[in-house]
Amino acid sequence: MIKKAVIPAAGYGTRFLPITKALPKELLPIIDRPTIEYIVDEAIKSGITDILLIVSSNKNAIIDYFDYNIELETILLSKNKQEEYHLVRDIARGANLHFIRQKEQLGLGHAVLQAEAFIGDDPFAVLLGDDMYVTDKEPAIKQMMNAFETTNASILGTMEVAYEDTYKYGICTPKTEKKGRLVELVDVVEKPDVEVAPSRSAIGGRYILTPTIFKYLKNQQRGKGNEIQLTDAILRLMREEKVYSYDIDAKRYDVGNKLDYIEAIIDFGLEKDDLKEGLKEILKRKVK
Numbered sequence: 001m002i003k004k005a006v007i008p009a010a011g012y013g014t015r016f017l018p019i020t021k022a023l024p025k026e027l028l029p030i031i032d033r034p035t036i037e038y039i040v041d042e043a044i045k046s047g048i049t050d051i052l053l054i055v056s057s058n059k060n061a062i063i064d065y066f067d068y069n070i071e072l073e074t075i076l077l078s079k080n081k082q083e084e085y086h087l088v089r090d091i092a093r094g095a096n097l098h099f100i101r102q103k104e105q106l107g108l109g110h111a112v113l114q115a116e117a118f119i120g121d122d123p124f125a126v127l128l129g130d131d132m133y134v135t136d137k138e139p140a141i142k143q144m145m146n147a148f149e150t151t152n153a154s155i156l157g158t159m160e161v162a163y164e165d166t167y168k169y170g171i172c173t174p175k176t177e178k179k180g181r182l183v184e185l186v187d188v189v190e191k192p193d194v195e196v197a198p199s200r201s202a203i204g205g206r207y208i209l210t211p212t213i214f215k216y217l218k219n220q221q222r223g224k225g226n227e228i229q230l231t232d233a234i235l236r237l238m239r240e241e242k243v244y245s246y247d248i249d250a251k252r253y254d255v256g257n258k259l260d261y262i263e264a265i266i267d268f269g270l271e272k273d274d275l276k277e278g279l280k281e282i283l284k285r286k287v288k
Contacts (some may be wrong), residue, residue, distance in 0.1 A: 002145050002208065005043040005125040008111040009036060010102040012054040015256055023255065024059045026129045030268050033274070034065065035255045036129050037091065040191060043127060044094045046142035052098045063099050066092050072110070092224030107227025112209075113217040116221050123148065123210050126230075132264060135250035141206055144246050147182050148208045153235065153242040155186070157206030159252060167191050169202035170231040173244045180248040184236065190231035192223050201245055203231070204252055213237055247268045 013025030020028075026036035036053075043051055048270075055062050069088060076085040081229060098118060102111050104227060125141050135139035144155050173187035189198060216233040223229040232245060253264040269279045 001047075002125055003048060003130060003241040004122055004150060005051045005127060005128050005141070006054065006112060006115040006119070007036070007039055007043070007051060007129055008054045008102075008108060009059065009062055009129045010054050010105055012105065013213065015182055015258070016112075024055075024062050025111050026062055026113045027065060028058075028255070028261065029253070030132075030264050031272065037065075037131050037133060038063065038132050039127050040066075040092050040095070040097070042133065042141055043125065044092065046125075046139045048141075049094060050096045050098065050118075051092075052100060052115050053103075054100055054102050054114050056102055056105060066097050079097055086225045087109065091204055095224065103205045107222070107229055109217050109220055109228035109233050110232040113214065113228070116214045116217075119211055119214075121211050123208060126207040126209060128205035130150075130254060130256035132253040132255050133206070133226050133248060133250040136254070136268075137249060140248045140250045143181075143248060143250075144206060144208050145247050147244070151182070151242065151244050153212050153244060154237060155182075155244045156203050156234070157244040157248045158187070159204045159248060160200045160203040164194055164195060165195055166197035166200065166202065171197050171199055172201040172203065173198040174201065178247075182242045182251070183245055185243050185245055186244075187238075188231050188235050201247075201279060203245075204248060206248060209234075210237075210241060251255060 009024065011027045013020030016025050016028065027034040030038065040051060051063065073085055073089055078144050101115055102114050125145065127141055137147060140157060143170055161169060168191065170188055170190050171192055172185050175184040175186045187198060212232055216236045220228050220233045223232045237243060254260040255264055269275045
């Protein structure tokens with residue numbers, strides 16, 4: 001059973017400059033909660049008990065967000081603001097949060113490698129902070145954890161994208177024709193040119209990995225973007241172990257993309273009783 005998760009959160013957030021010069025992109029809010037809290041909550045709701053967040057030296061604000069703020073909590077209690085007190089006190093309740101710094105930003109593969117001591121010999125989940133999944137069914141990573149109980153092998157969470165967008169993702173090649181959400185893979189290519197993309201099956205920011213991956217990450221040569229690509233290490237892992245893809249059944253927001261981020265804010269706002277009617281009126285006026 002998978003109980004550990006890794007959340008890489010050390011990137012520069014260049015798509016949201018200049019705000020990310022001072023504020024980590026993972027703390028950009030969806031209404032009143034940062035995107036990374038939704039990722040952490042997904043892991044907790046899936047039964048993960050230990051979560052490692054990989055941060056960089058300029059992202060102490062992420063650590064502060066998940067820590068207790070005794071001064072604020074004391075003030076809230078003194079004013080009998082019980083609801084507000086629990087809003088800040090109960091953040092990420094239900095899991096042990098751990099933090100480690102990635103001293104150099106050398107790519108996703110390098111970030112995951114920082115988790116080796118934390119993971120040990122256990123299979124584990126990886127959740128990227130740019131990808132939020134919303135569903136009224138089981139959480140995205142839980143769907144993949146269930147599939148792992150069948151395969152006992154690494155699984156890449158996937159979605160179908162347009163061919164013209166394949167250059168943005170790691171793209172999978174199934175071993176056989178898909179007959180369900182789970183399929184064994186024979187290849188995976190990091191951000192291929194559109195003309196040579198092997199399929200439309202794109203990795204969508206969720207992974208279940210066996211600890212064998214660390215053997216390959218340790219000596220992985222730099223690839224696309226002069227970075228240590230997790231996808232390249234997974235390709236080498238395929239020579240030793242089976243690797244599968246699983247089509248996640250959920251609505252995905254790429255909150256590193258400005259339009260997706262705005263869409264997430266609108267959708268979440270429309271779900272809030274105190275905001276939805278006012279937001280509908282604003283949207284009606286704007287689209288006239």
